[in-house]
Amino acid sequence: MDKFLVAQKDEWTRMGIQAWIHEQRVQVNGRAVKNNYRLKEGDQVELTVPPPEEVTVEPEPLPLEVVYEDDDVIVVNKPRGMVVHPATGNLSGTLVNALLAHCKNLSKIGGELRPGIVHRIDKDTSGLIMAAKNDHAHQSLVAQLKAHSVDRHYVAVVNGSLAHDRGTIDAPIGRDPHHRKRMAVEHQKGKPAITHFEVLERYRRATLVQCRLETGRTHQIRVHMKYIGHPVVGDPIYSSNYRKFAIQGQALHAKSLGFEHPKKGGRIQLESELPSDIGKLVQIFRQD
Template identity: 65%
Template sequence: MKHSRSHAWTVEGSADGERVDKFVTMMGENWSRMAVQSWIREDRVRVNGRPVKGNYRLKIGERVEVSEPPPVELKVEAESIPLDVVYEDSDVIVVNKPRGMVVHPAPGNLCGTLVNALLAHCEDLSEIGGVIRPGIVHRIDKDTSGLIMAAKNDRAHRSLAEQLRRHEVDRSYIALVYGNLPHDRGTVDAPIRRDPRHRQRMAVGYKNGKSAVTHFEVLERFDKATMLRCRLETGRTHQIRVHMKYIGHPLLGDPVYGSRKQKDPIQGQALHAQELGFDHPRTGKRIRLEVDWPEDMKRLVNQLRKNTI
């Protein structure tokens, strides 16, 4: 039986006068404001021990407590979805994920994901990620294409996760960004946290942000854009997308971090996980893999070379 989780915060100066529903949404873990408002109606949100309405304005020093409902058990079904398998053995499988495929199920999106496909393809997947994320060691965004690895047993999962933690996994991406970068190579070292104003986004934040480092080099320059190779030293959510926006060069096609003034020539961010390197969890042998760009990015590069967009 799964139990609810409790959370508590003390209101500080920056939140003085904030609506309680907005405050809890901002402080929570991927909570939507709609969900928080329903919890308020169920008396799961209290201020100084008393239930409040969603429009209650907080005061400095007040204590906000949330009793988060227990997670709903979700059943994930295997689906016969074609996979572009780049490498596979009894411990690891590496797939070239297409743009538009979500990595793992979530409430409201239980089918058509990489996990659904892996469950049909593999006899076993590690259980460390739980029912929703079996085998999943790391993620790439829905509209980012390219290499992603999964573990078939817990021993392999622990090894790969530890390599990621120690920054021993090589992950190289091809990115197309707006504008012309002034340097041929560089490093963005800027911590990332959830955007307090837009909870579905991430942002650079030096207060409470987690360390994030992206190395980049220019591969080709166009009239209005630049092709980069980006290498991740860390693996924060939306890291390359956030860092490129932070330095003033958002990715072409990025629906979240891109410029609304631009008419994007591609559906989804022009970002492709091209190279992946890791030590095999059983043999220790270094595995290095590389895949070609997707067709939509190839077309986009040809258009940029011809200056037709």
């Protein structure tokens, strides 16, 4: 029962579901059940979700590398190790906390925990991320993301030598049925996911690639590169030899970002340099 319920929504955790079952918030065919209840075809499952706890996300004057800013949009170069938005039990030290301190206003569409946030990058991925300062800008940027008109280019160091200089990975991504915190290529239940890649440099043990996202699934580049046999160097989830290299987290950087300005019109195209740790890693591979 707990495995079934935790797979229904990304934000639900196994521990939280087990607590709800213990509180008899879960019933099957009108009767309370335990965590280890095995579902049968035709079972009617009813879950009474408790009301959300009130949370307050406080502004924090954290360092921010602002790449672009006006009255509608702000784009920052997020460092590796910074979480994008707060979650229950982790309400400080995030990009949202820093944005709340830096900006007078952020859009409210994302709710209390995600004000201004229109897309995300992983905690241990560095690079460009945009946020909306008002609801109109938020709606425009989200619409552009859905229409695949936002340019998002990443640079990654991946294990091994790719067979082709460029290519497209078209493989649906969903929750890994065997590992709760992982994503995987799931042909039956996954959502469409497309990544275009191009080789920039080849080394003896690795390859520097540029990836362009056509869709924006969780861990998309990391999952797709693992799927074709070339996981991102340093990836603690999808690479088996991640401890071999002197980098904390995956060697993946959101290098460029392009979008139509939500109010003024016209194309905004931004770029950022590779962080120093990925730069040093590239130099090591070049000298190898």
